[in-house]
Amino acid sequence: MIAEFGLAALWLAAALAALQLLSGCLSLTEKGQNLALLVRPAAVIQAVLCAAAFGSLLLLFARTDLSVLLVAMNSHSAKPMIFKVAATWGNHEGSMLLWVTVMALAGGLIALIEKRLPERTMLATLGAQAFVGLGFYAFLLFSSNPFERLSPPAEQGMGLNPLLQDIGLAFHPPTLYLGYVGLSVAFSFAVGALLTRNVTPEFARVMRPWILGAWIFLTLGITAGSYWAYYELGWGGWWFWDPVENASLMPWLAATALLHSASVLASRDALRTWTIMLGVIAFSMSMMGTFLVRSGILTSVHAFAVDPERGSFILALLVLNIGAALVLFALRANTISEGQQFRAVSREGALVINNVALSAILGIVLLGTLYPLLTEAFGIRVSVGPPYFNPVSAIFAVPMLIVLAVGPMLRWRRDSLGRIEKPIIAVILAGLVGIIVAFSLGGIELLPFIGIVLSLMVAVGSVLPLKGRSLRRLPLAVWGMVIAHLGIAVALFGMSADSAFTQQTLVAASPGDVAKVGPWTITLESVDPVAGPNWTALEGRMAASYRDEPAQRIAPQSRTFWAPPQQTSESALLTRWNGQLYAVIGNEAEDGRWQLRLWWKPFVTFIWYGGIMIALGGLLALMGRVSVDLRRRHAQRRIEQRHEGYVQ
């Protein structure tokens, strides 16, 4: 019954999306103005129905209802509850249902509360939102029905890929999806503004919380995904320039650029067309990422269910949404006037450099990701990796980071570098200190060297805007900017330190043997079998001591799952403030010795601390913006009430 209820709710939600699209479009014409009444309620009811459908699927997975095909294919009664729940979105159909659900909830929320924009623009926006949503409903209902029954029911489920039976998975994909879908809202706003030729600072202010929200989730999703890959895959690496990672990085780059250009539009009424274009591109990148991941068109470590038919469907959606939006943009862009002018040396000028550099890096990542696909069309197989991505994106990242260090201190509209002479000298001094320190350590390659120097410059530059201001009265949004920029410096330092100072040993050891890596001494004490709920493992028990400190226990495992059968390595991590010890146990050699791989990774954790700081900065900015909006709305209501009082 639950499955049938869920399916019915999904069909009804799709019907309401169709109604929302039709009434939204017609209400923009003269004859159909009465239909405007339908648009907002349709969006709200659609959100409720969609949430009901997702709730049904969640319940089916929690109960391990094996008469539902999707549950039988992806879950198992022996799994811990948290992974049963996570299995709901750990597969193609469930993740697509999550996608439309979040999208419908976002649409419902806008319909319910957003009253600042002209009503025509809102109707066009909700119409655009329904247009995008309808495509995904069709996709779910016609080619990926999550509620399909299995008759007769399966005896037992097939299980979930053991690599994914991890707490990181429970949150990584839904977090990224929240980000992608948040960008769909920005996309709909951009299309709505284009359709009604209404690109104003107010429009940017309305769109900004959605961009910020999406950006926070994308940042968290990428950070969590990177940490998951780091400790679960057992390679000791944290970023592989894998197509699926790039698919999440590209929307983040576009969203970061969009965030900054929307700020310019909101404060200074400049960069109108550019903001609209980034709004279109950011969501296009999200959709393209989904396509690349789901169609299996590129080879990747992320082995999702690959199905050409589904690929074709997403491609069709991609053509419809992106094609239509870009053509609309090309037709309308020159009817939008460019807005306020500004000098090259100004806050706007610095933000334009940030935007151009981010867009260039986006282009570089896009090219590197699609290049193998392009050459394959001519019969040549290539793979593109760090030797391309790292130096080529650095060409644009380096000037961008230098501008990041000084840009926030510039004034809007026009300024001179002479006015901020002292802060610039402070940033340069930080850079010089970095150069001296990095030189004295010696033997550092060029890119990590530049990274360390830049991270110091950005760290100093990002806190300088606090100077001379009352910290108590500082708006939350400014705090957000400072913390996010500082987070960039922290993450950059972690990345550079990891590639500059990592030490690695690979040894074959029998119990009792001692291995050394960096300042660590590790003794392999024993290798014992252990058992978990749905796996068995060999656990290497080790004692690790840092210099002369007392030893700490670590126990990496080589796990064997039995549903489905697969081996994974569970690395053991020992975190200190200045880095991490990373230990992996491999196979047994013939002579009873065990393969141990040990890394000492100085400051590697800073990568993820930085990521969290960036997201936290975004959160503070979001809170600041929303509270200002609420206060303004409250004040306006009081003025209106007073006005009504006069009339009476």
Next chain:
Amino acid sequence: MKGFRIGLWLIVAVALGVLALFATQLSKPKDDLVRSQMIGKPVPQFKLDAIVPDRPGLSSADLADGKPKLLNIFASWCVPCAAEAPQLAALEAQGVNIVGVAIRDKPADASQFLQLYGNPYSRIGADNLSAVQLAIGSSGVPESFVVDGKGIIRYQHIGDIQDRDVPVLLQKLREAGQ
């Protein structure tokens, strides 16, 4: 302003180009085979110990003794390797000299495998680290290579040898012998 408009349509054109590329690549069957880059090149230097007592090990010098050979990459733990055993036996019956490279295998398992499915090999080398496998450009098990009398790799067959592949391999071996 004209340049701006051209730029806009250029973006549309690039986007359409990318989408068209996706469409063509999606319609093609996915080719997951990793072809060896070593075809036409001599077998790299190697020397592998024997894995079973009744067959000698294998070195690159054995492959350059003037006669063409079929080099078969197999393992006792590999199911398709058992499936191709009758075809290997048929090739051996036609007078083909087959040499084997056992990948990450144990002597006891290998002996049992050969007892069960037959032993068409004149020599078998134990490649415990997949070093030789990687060096000659094989990415999976089973794979077979036609090597001519001078030790040059002539042809690669990926996956198990099926009935229809036997004449093809015989033809390639004949060409390699000329």
